[in-house]
Amino acid sequence: MSDNTINIDGQTVPFLPGQTIMEAAMAAEVYIPHLCHNPEFTPHGSCKLCTVSVNGRSAAACTMPAAAGQQILNNTEELNANRRALVQMLFVEGNHFCPFCEKSGNCQLQALGYYLGMMDPHYNHFYPARAVDGSHPDVLLDLNRCIMCELCVRASRDVDGKNVFGLTGRGIHTHITVNSPSGRLGDTNLAVSDKAAEVCPVGAIIKKRHGFAVPIGERLYDHKTIREVQTEAHK
Amino acid sequence: MSEQKKIRVATCSLAGCFGCHMSFLDIDERLLQLLEHIEFDRTPLTDIKHCGPCDVGIIEGGVCNSENVHVLKEFRKNCKVLVAIGACAVNGGIPAVRNNIDLWECFQEVYHYGIGLKNGQIPNDPELPLPFDQVHPIYEVVKVDYFLPGCPPPADAIWKFLTDLLAGKTPKLEYETLHYD
Known part of the structure; x- marks a missing residue:
């Protein structure tokens, strides 16, 4: 596995150093629902709609930096019910x-x-x-x-x-x-x-x-x- | 074809405008198809005054006065499945816009100060149901089994919803027929 990739719902997604999970997902055309986030602005992390599971722990995708090897769940029934x-x-x-x-x-x-x-x-x-x-x-x-x-x-x-x-x-x-x-x-x-x-x-x-x-x-x-x-x- | 027992359906409009009922009638000739499977209990079409034992109850409008609560509870008691139809039943809708206006001020504006009014009187006949200070959606008063939002929901949404329900399936709307407006 390449160093600079994360895994979202089974899909390998590359990221650049410094990118958040949201930025890497957007670049790869993987949709993570969000409301207070707008790619033109500094992330705010307040609405929590983009909450994903990162290696089993909940995190806001718009503020969480992408790190090599992260196993991320996004489009699951449970997370969408929370959203x-x-x-x-x-x-x-x-x-x-x-x-x-x-x-x-x-x-x-x-x-x-x-x-x-x-x-x-x-x-x-x-x-x-x-x-x-x-x-x-x-x-x-x-x-x-x-x-x-x-x-x-x-x-x-x-x-x-x-x-x-x-x-x-x-x-x-x-x-x-x-x-x-x-x-x-x-x-x-x-x-x-x-x-x-x-x-x-x-x-x-x-x-x-x-x-x-x-x-x-x-x-x-x-x-x-x-x-x-x-x-x-x-x- | 064996004679199947028809599904008994009751409908009513509480704090609504009957727009959802009009949209229901917009299923047009499909109404005849529907009537092969259902029969009506209390509805604006039958003029039955009280809801009897039914399979499905469909409620339009929110709860704005004491009579609304009595009717709603009667429906809940008699209907196996209760459906909230339209924006008002789902979130109070337009009538709920008065929720932050004092009821007395609201009455005065409507009956005393409105344009063209002279010597207006606020109705106080004991026959009239007591208005509440706020309008609330029906699920805040009774348990509701299914929701069909929209102002009104389009006829196609109502058709899809009812045919799913009659087929014993959980109603599922296509993206373009689910609307809150």
Whole structure:
């Protein structure tokens, strides 16, 4: 066996030194379900959807460095059941109403629900009271749909150089805050062309006046699974 | 062909819009095919007021008032298999959007301050079921055996779901027919 390979579900996958399991898997077109991870950004490791079994121990594939000879389980019934439970928890923890959400069909949380065969949210709903901020002329912030992946925080800080968003509070009280004296998005220097305005995997950050530009039925995950879409995108 | 006992099916809409029932009717002429295997107990089609012993109960809508709970429990008691159909039964749906609005404020807005209203009155007839402060999906009240999400689920999804169920199989939807919207 070559030194720089790992084994994912019986498939030999090469890796470059310094790559994570997720990066090596993506390069080899092996799909590991993920939500807070976006290959353009530093891994965050918070959603735990990419949890795989590495030599018998659980690890987040997006943060775990690949190391020679790792025996990894990924697409197993048990791991996918755990992932389904995580998606269900994200659904009941926020207010996710797909029927009137503009992100429906393009939403990664929804697409993962479909991919993992989620038929119901299973857990009791929290129905938390969360704010909607429409103060920005071009961007709507709806915290009902936020899953705290921190992608907008990372994009604004690392790409836009603006630090418009931040995460505050702990545990169940964790939430996104807006970095302006009033706490309103309209009082920040966020621009609609910013990376932070387009990186949201769910419908929490929505560009105004683009509603239904692509009709339901012709959207990203309407005919292709998130596995197919993301594997193609990373080719 | 031997005369088989028909599967008895009851359906109802709680805090729903009857959209799922309309989508069910969208199976069109396949309804006749279905009626060779099933018969209806309480449904909006039969006008039977109370659900009797059934094989399958199909519930549309979430739980928003005391009457919903009575109906839901009656269905659970009488149906061997209970199915939640549509977004509202599965997660509360559109009616649950009021969950963070105070019920009294909600009533005032609807009956007193709404556009075009004059001398509005909040209905308080004792015949009316008591509304809850929140709308919840039915599985938070009774055990539900199967879920068919969608707003509404497409007719083809309902057809596939029911034919699987009648064939004694665990219903399985194709990727493109499983939708939460």
